Amino acid sequence: MTLMGVNAYLFGGLDSATVPPQASEGLFCARLADDACDWKKITVPEGTARPVSRWRHTATQISPTAVFVFGGFHTHDERLNDQWILDTITLSWSR
DSSP: OEEETTEEEEEOOEETTSSSOEEBOOEEEEEEETTEEEEEEEOOOTTSOOOOOBBSOEEEEEETTEEEEEEEEEETTEEEEEEEEEETTTTEEEO
């Protein structure tokens, strides 16, 4: 989870709702303000560039409006070595 001001962004992770658990490509934002938390799933339109599902990756704020995502695992034996940037204003991904 990457905290940026009053917003916290969460991408990927391990989806334990599936059997067996699988990597997730979910993108979520939690707005943390006024002793409340507004949690929502962000939907990226089909056909737009986005990273594959992953877990055990890194996500770091690199500017006031951008999160850098690196690596992780797509499956238990498929390691990723790619880099993506999430623009938190347009909610779009770029490589």
